[in-house]
Every structure is written in structure tokens, then in C-alpha cells.
Amino acid sequence: MFEGSMVAIVTPFKKGKIDEKAFAGLVNWQIEQGTQAIIPCGTTGESATLDYDEHYRVIELAVKTAKGRVPVIAGTGANSTDETIMMTEKAVSLKADGALLVAPYYNKPTQQGIYLHYKAVSGAVKGFPLLLYNVPGRTALNILPETVARLSEIRNIVGIKEATGDMKQASEIIRLCGSGFTVLSGDDFTTLPMYALGGRGAISVTANVAPGLEAAMWDAWKAGDREKAVRLHYELEPLNKAMFLETNPIPVKTALSMMGRIKEEFRLPLCEMSGENRKKLEKTLKASRLI
Numbered sequence: 001m002f003e004g005s006m007v008a009i010v011t012p013f014k015k016g017k018i019d020e021k022a023f024a025g026l027v028n029w030q031i032e033q034g035t036q037a038i039i040p041c042g043t044t045g046e047s048a049t050l051d052y053d054e055h056y057r058v059i060e061l062a063v064k065t066a067k068g069r070v071p072v073i074a075g076t077g078a079n080s081t082d083e084t085i086m087m088t089e090k091a092v093s094l095k096a097d098g099a100l101l102v103a104p105y106y107n108k109p110t111q112q113g114i115y116l117h118y119k120a121v122s123g124a125v126k127g128f129p130l131l132l133y134n135v136p137g138r139t140a141l142n143i144l145p146e147t148v149a150r151l152s153e154i155r156n157i158v159g160i161k162e163a164t165g166d167m168k169q170a171s172e173i174i175r176l177c178g179s180g181f182t183v184l185s186g187d188d189f190t191t192l193p194m195y196a197l198g199g200r201g202a203i204s205v206t207a208n209v210a211p212g213l214e215a216a217m218w219d220a221w222k223a224g225d226r227e228k229a230v231r232l233h234y235e236l237e238p239l240n241k242a243m244f245l246e247t248n249p250i251p252v253k254t255a256l257s258m259m260g261r262i263k264e265e266f267r268l269p270l271c272e273m274s275g276e277n278r279k280k281l282e283k284t285l286k287a288s289r290l291i
Contacts, residue, residue: 001129001158002071002098002182003200004036004222005215007207008044010253011058012262018054020061022262026208027065029261034215035207038062039100041075043138044205044249049267055087059094077102077133081117085124098129100161100203105139111147122154130156135163135186145169149176161186161203167193174198188240192233195221205243206236209255209290213239235288242284245277255281258291 007030012022027038040062041047041055050058059074066072074096076087081104088099104117122130132151134143142164151157162170163186170190174183174197185194185202194202195218207214213236220228245251250266254273257264258281264272273281285291 002037002073002131002184005034005207005211005218006037006039006073006184006201006203007035007211007214008039008042008203008205009062010208010249010256010262011040011045011047011050012253012256013265013267014263015265018057018061019263020057023058023061024065026256026261027062030207030211031066031069033211034219035070035211036201036215036218037071037073037097037203038066039073039075039203042100042133042203043075043102043135044208044252045075046249046267046270047075049270052087056090056094059091059096063095071097073098073100073131075100075102075133077104079104079106081120084117084121088121088125088128088130092125092128098131098158099125100131100133102133102135103139103141103143105141108141111144114141114143115147115150118151118157119154122156126156128156129158131158131182131184132160133163133186134160137163142169145172145176148173152177152181158182159184159200162194162199163187165190167197170194170199171197188243189237192217192221192229195229205248205252206239208252209243209259209285210236210239210288238284239288242281245280246273251277251281254278255285255290258282258285 012019074091136142159182165187185191191202217232
């Protein structure tokens, strides 16, 4: 259902408010560059510091700007099942094409609790496509392959953003779930290896600054041009590294500011990059001909 190069899009701010004009500009640019889905209100979109009205407004803007050209998959996960259901139902009403549900963070449920959480959400929005999101570095828990396999049997749970960076785990998920379940890379450093294992695309941070390269790598891989895909992988690696010089999305928003696409503004507790890392980022962007 969902496939290709997708962007975990940033949320630009201006004087403390959502910069709606800049956000719409980013969505249009992404689509023009070949990005195949927009994912607002994820980690990179600073969802943790958006209030409900802002969260819903960002989803609404993404849907209205995309105008059906590509899917909009809204981040609606929370560490409370009731809250996740509430936000996912709102995404349905805003006409998003699907939802990305981060694993419940902080309270560290058991694997059975994780299963019951996602089952409850799926039952509340029957027929609405859901993607699991496994990112242990943020949530302090890992959705094990066996749990993913159980969840893949639920009709509207259609895939997973797998952001462990662990290719053994990714391989086991693909083996257990089969070709009908979509596994997407959520770790820019291992996107191409994920494709080689059978991954069907990526939800990328780096795509915020280099959407054309990310889309070209997927297109090359899908077309069977392995040599080109590998070349693009290595071309993207310095950018991948630069996007994680500090906590995401600090570097990517700083990069977009250097590129003249957004204002450099974060919400506390995120803050501006250190001087030394800023120099490294600028050097990488220049070497990649982005500034």
C-alpha cells in the first residue's frame, strides 16, 4: 500500500507558531522532487512539543497541500492507548491516508501490552491503514519480530517503520510477516541494506534536505539498477551522518535554514546546534552542493 521514498517532515516555526507558508512550501518541494509520501507529526516533526490543535493543524495542512498527489501518513502515536485512538480518529476525519504509530514510550509495556495497544487502536479505526513505528532509542522498548508478526495478521496494520538499525531484526520481521506486510527503513544509515532484505521503502530524515537523491536511490533499486543505487547510497552517507551530529531534528532544521527553506527555530528543550557541529554541517552541505 505504501512504498518508496518518504519524508519524516519537519515542522517549521516562526516566532513560536507553526510557519504554515514554509510548511506548505516544503510539502510541495518534496513532491516535486519525487518523494512518495509525506509523514507529518513524527519525531522529526517535533510532535512531542505540539499541542493537540497544532498537531491536527499540521496534518490538515499536509493533506490540503498534498492534494492527493502522494499519501499523507500522520504521526498519531502516544504512550496512552486512549490518546492514540483519539488522535488517530482525528487523522481519519482530516482525510489522512494512514497513521504512523510509535510504540508506547516511557511506561515500557510488555510484548503482550504492545500487542493489545495496537489491536485496540486498529479496532477503533477499522479500515484505516496503520504503520507500526519501532524506535527503541526513543521509546526504551523494542517491538520484537514475533510481536510484529502477530500484529501483521490484523488487516489494517499494513506495515512497520523499523528504526532499530538492526538488520538481523529487520530480516526476521520480513521472514515472519511475508511479502504482504510492508517493512520500511526508519534508519537512514541502513536504508539500502533494508532494500536488499526486501524492504519496500524508507521514512527518511535525510530526505528533508535531499529528497531527489533519496527518491532516485529507491527508483534505481526498484528498477534493478544496483550499481546506481549503491552509488547514491554512498553519496548520501555524509549527509546521513550530518543529520545526526546532534539530536534529531536539530541538524536537519538547521540545514533547511541554511538552505533558505525555513527559519532556524526549535521548541525547548531542543535548542540551536553547537558552533563546532554547525561548521561540520555547513561543510557537508557545501560538499553535497546543497548550499
